[in-house]
Amino acid sequence: MGKTSSPAKAKRAAPTAEGSSSSSSLPASISGFTLLPIAYSASATHILYARAHSAPKHKNTKGKQKEKTASLPEGRTLFLVNVPPDATERELTLLFKSCGTVERVVFSTGGGGAAQPEEILENEEESEGESDAEGAAVSQSDGEDEDADTRPKKKRRVAQPEGPQVVPLPSPSIRTLRRTGHTAYVVFLDASSLERALKPPQKPYPWPVDKETPLGLAHYTALYSALRPPLDVVRAHADSWMEAFEHEQAKKRQESKYRKGEAIVDEDGFTLVTRGGAYGKTLGGGVGVASKQFQEEQAGATSKRRRKDKKEKKEKEAFYAFQIHEKKRKELIDLKKKFEEDREKIEKLKQTRKFKPY
């Protein structure tokens, strides 16, 4: 873990380490993270690793990045590692209630906030100089899951206020389980809460279980019925969604300079060549384009083949006597080679005593 990259935090953690005599044999910090023991029950203690969030300073000057730093303000954001897989925003808020008011919680793998937090994660990792394969794999698979959750936003974007409104499907409070050992950001209202949170507690925090969002059997029963909404709701949702979609499409079409059946000519006088959809022409227009098969063939690096064709034409096989000889000789050599190979294979099998039938 990169101690060099975050010396400040290590220092901050160090003095508190001496004070934590209560939490038995546990060290106060590890690799710059403060340990926050959490009592699941009398016997089981879960460990949260906490650190003040610091936005990466280097590179990545995309606009997105700035947006992110805005959503996770430095100084009052707590970065947590090893969040319980079933944790909800509410539970984390309750957990840190004693330290201060929590503004919001951002889970790294989907849910909650509006940011793209897993990119930050990647940066975290880089800054710690540990971008090994496993980390990458995890962050990638995170990406998959996360993907699903960002999409509703797009849907919302589709349903712009000026268009028809989408009737949402009912969404009762159902817990989302995440992979174990995942991370989260807790944004406090003020910086002092962060300080308090980073101080190792006198005794482990008890884990608050939110009774509102059920777990176990109740969770599955609720999920089952939530996935089977009443028919009229489904209908209203589907109809309104389609309406919004049509609206969106129509708007796009209006905005587009492409018209069906018209060739698109840009200012330099070039005609844009496009291909129609499966059911005739879609947006845009006019000029026909080579078939898909042709395109694929083109993509499949055909240049080499063409060269080969030419070469083949040049020489005839078995034209000269020596060619015939060579060919025959080669065949024989191949025969022998195969024989030798077989023999070697059998030899090998022999050594494994495979030929003792019983």
Next chain:
Amino acid sequence: MGSGCGHEAKGDDWEGIDGAQDPKERPGNHEGGHSGSHIVKPPTGEELRKIKDATDLYRSTSFKLQIDALLPNVRPKYTHAQPLEAFLMSLHKLLMGLPSVSPQHPLHASRALSQKGIAVPYVRPLPTEDTNWKVSFEKPSEIVLGGSWATKTAVKAKDGAKYEVDVAVEMPSALFQEKDYLNARVFQKRAYYLAVIASAIAESSSLQCELSYESTSGDPRRTTLVLRPVADGSPMDFSKLNAQIRIVPYIGQSPIPLQRLSPAKSNIRTAAQDDESREDPTPIYNTACMLMTTPKSHLLSVHNLKQNVPAFADALALLRVWANQRGYGLGSRMCVRGFEGKGMWWASILDLVVNGEEPPPVSLGKAGTKRKPLGKGLSSYQLFKAALDFLARHNFHEESVFVKAKDGHRFPPGSYSSHEAVFVDSTSSINLLADVPISSLDLLRHDAQATLEALDHSSISEDPFQTVFLKEHRDVFARFDIVTRVDVSSAEMRKASAHLVADHGSVYNALMTTLVSTLRRGLGNRAKAIAVLHPTSDVRPTSQAHPVNPSVVHIGIVLDPEHAFRLVDHGPPAEETESERTKHFREFWGEKAELRRFKDGSIVESVVWEVKNSDERAHIPSMIVRHLLRRHFSIGGDAVQTWQSQYDGLLRVPESISSIYQATGATVGFKAALTAFDALVKQIKALDDEFPLAVLNVSPVSPALRYTDVFVPVAVPVPSRSALPKSASYLPAMEIVIEFEKSARWPDDLRAIQKIKLAFFERLATILMGAVKGLQASVVLGERPDRLEIQDEAALDILTQEGWAFRARIWHDREATLLDRIINDQPHLPKALRRNASGEDARERQAALQAREVYTRRFIHAPRHHRAIAALCHKFAAFAGTVRLTKRWFASHWLLRGHVSEEAVELLCAYVFLRTGTPTSVEIAANQAIAAPGSKERGFAQVVEFLKDWDWTTGIAIPLDNADQTSAATPTPPATSSRDAAWSLTTPFDPQGHMWTSSGPNAVIARRITALAKATWECLKGMETGASSRIFHHPVDHYDFVVELNPAISPRYHQQLDADSSVWASKGKYANALSKDAPAATLPGFDPFAMLYDDLKFVYADTVLLFYDPLGGNRIGAVWQPSLRTPRPFRVLGGFSSMPASKVEAKAKDKDKGLVVVNENAIFTEIKRIGSALAVRVVPHSAQ
């Protein structure tokens, strides 16, 4: 060495190939070709000839090399023969120096010997005080080393049996009289002769050996003396050779007229039939007599063959290895009855192949023979194959075989009519198959056919050498469709005949012969082969006169699936009431035979087998066996053991549940499910008018609709479902795929398509509910709380009034195109030119890949797979049962669904049925893949056998043939993560073979499956000896921890193997009180345990491996990822719940690193929390 040299060599070789030059003239060149490291030279003429020979004469070079590697392993090491020769020399000296014993009464003689601890193995009828013949001894007139040892054709036998060194001792003819052939007198004299030799050897100080008697085939008339070396390291200790000496007395110049021993003569006078006029022939007895004269002539004929046919010895070795692997030889387990001491028979088969048949005498009118001699120059493999070909084609039941003899027939062919099978050797003296049951020959024929099939279809993945020569085929459960274990110790023949016993030499042999022939008659064409299996006879101490026979035998039956499950056996018509035939029929079947009037008006004697359900129908053959054994041999009850019903029980719900089904008027069965499906399709199609698009096709994709669900589908009418206990309330939803006609009105956007599907489902649900009374339908948004926008997720749950649940999905083929466009958005550009996808696009692409995979599997492959598997179920009667058993096995070892998909299991089973080559549809009727199992038990055993030996790093190809598929349309499946796919099961429509294995088993699980299959195989072997089966019991002690779930909550708990019925038995005073206050809604496909398992698997993917029995299991087993148990440095994305390693451990390594270990306790608590109300407790291994 330059190119010039190479050229020169080439020129030389050229001539060599043309055959003009002897390659031996240039040994240097030859050597050069080998040693010259990598300068490849063409083979010399000699080498070329070898290679050509190997390919032409031995099917392939590697086959030839394998044969060459095999042969030395099955032959004795003659280099160690020195001590044996010394021993034989002194044995010779001893025997030749034996003093004569003057004639005396047999009982007196035996009394004298028994004082020395040697019993005289007199045969039945035993001599009594008033016998008037005498026994005597004189030194042998000749001693010959005979048998396979002398001709160096000995082949190692199974189970560590020793090589036999036959010492044929000629009894002087002076000891015998002309009338000795009568009433076994000749055998009594032989027995005494043997006993005298035994006592002499026992007393001799020079010969150190263990003495024992052995009776070939348990026939006391063929008792021999066996000498085994004592390992004392003396110069005569030949124990290194793994051989034993067998002393076989024989008659050289026989005073007995040969004509008396013709197979048609009767040589036993029993009290019952004194008058010679109606005597029955005694074929077995006569053959045993004749065998006393043959050792020398057989030795000579084998020797001649060996001299004249170069490949004879090798071919014989191959043939005998092949036979031994299949139990036609000596062995201590599961040997086919009748093939003991039949060395000469195997040699004679080759004799027949090489020399052809003796034509029948001219007087019979038939000219010429059918079998032409094949000539002497064949290779060993060709001879072997020709012999197999003979065995596979020849019908022993109908035709006799006479090997070409020097002097023509000794006995007229007609005289062999009392023999079941006739194969007369080249000396034309004996029928080698006289005591071989014809049904054993049926099995031999079947095996030969199967082997030939394997050899001819070698293109299919496996190397045939392995299965033909190296693999053991004696394991009954994989070999026979029905296996019965019979305890014959209490058997009594219904029609015990003294004559029969006398002919066979012992009651036991007579019993076995009748038993086999009775069964063969009773089963008729239901069975292709019936075999009685038992260990071959063993040695006994010389103080014991009579052989001990195995009291437990196994009866293996290979069924002919076409006839095996016939319900009625017809007998003679009613008009012949008094005829002999009718009497026979009634006598044979006993109370089962009755007169019946059939639909066509005929009134016929018949036997009807009553069955209650289709399960029982498969039991008909074993019912017949049981009935016949009880009727004719009074073997009944516990003495007959079959395993079928045990297996059936695995696929059935407990009695208490099925009685509830009956009470509620449930519909049961695969047929019923299919009918319900058809009805639903009709109802949907009827709605075409009210629907914007016409339904083009509805395809089933559920195992319940293709006969391969573990449990028979059951539909309990919705109103009476409340009668079902909670533990049995599971209602599986059968998946179906609806395809609408093509339309341009579908939106060209993936998200919109999913929404349109929702709209379609809603319409369908509303209309269906309006049109069909009692039908309920609800739209399912997906499986998980979070929605994947571009992936097909929505479905429609349909619950019919009878209680069938379907889950319909809509297939829209435009999705594939749209997804492909996202995956490969610049198809026209070469790969190198494509811009690198940015984060957002990459994620989109990832989602599209996933969606595409789901699409391909769900809509392209699943329906195809369904059709192919359903076709196989129709083609092979035993296929569906095999799949169901195998699924049960995978499930009970907590692997099904979580690690091995049902489809993968179906493909594995299909492989077992199809591996011997796909018979084309025309061939099927005539020749339905010979080796394909005919019962589910055998199918299952073969799957296990296959899994145990399968090297899964190489995939298997399953030749599913599927007429309705257009191979051109096969879409290239998207790249799948191969990390989890250890198995590759390729089919014609899935050339990569990962369609059903992409999500497991991975290498770890695959290794586990191999281990489990091995253990199961051992269990199956154990069942041979009567041990109870633990095949489907899963040991849990190797799990690191086990999550115990509350069985009362699982709606599938009743499916568990040993489900505790008290879980669902109504508790409390009022039996109906509970069911009323909980009117549980019908939830098709709701299985909280499976949901919990899936969640845990997702959450702890990198922490533990989880295992669970989807069929009502109430425990989840877990194994930690091994790497997590050791402290490792802390990382942000460790992927597991960690805690700092305790200081003691940390100190050992460097402290500053901040080591962490997995926080087991916290994980246990988390699991309990996530599964609250489901998980009762988590039991770590230490607490178990």
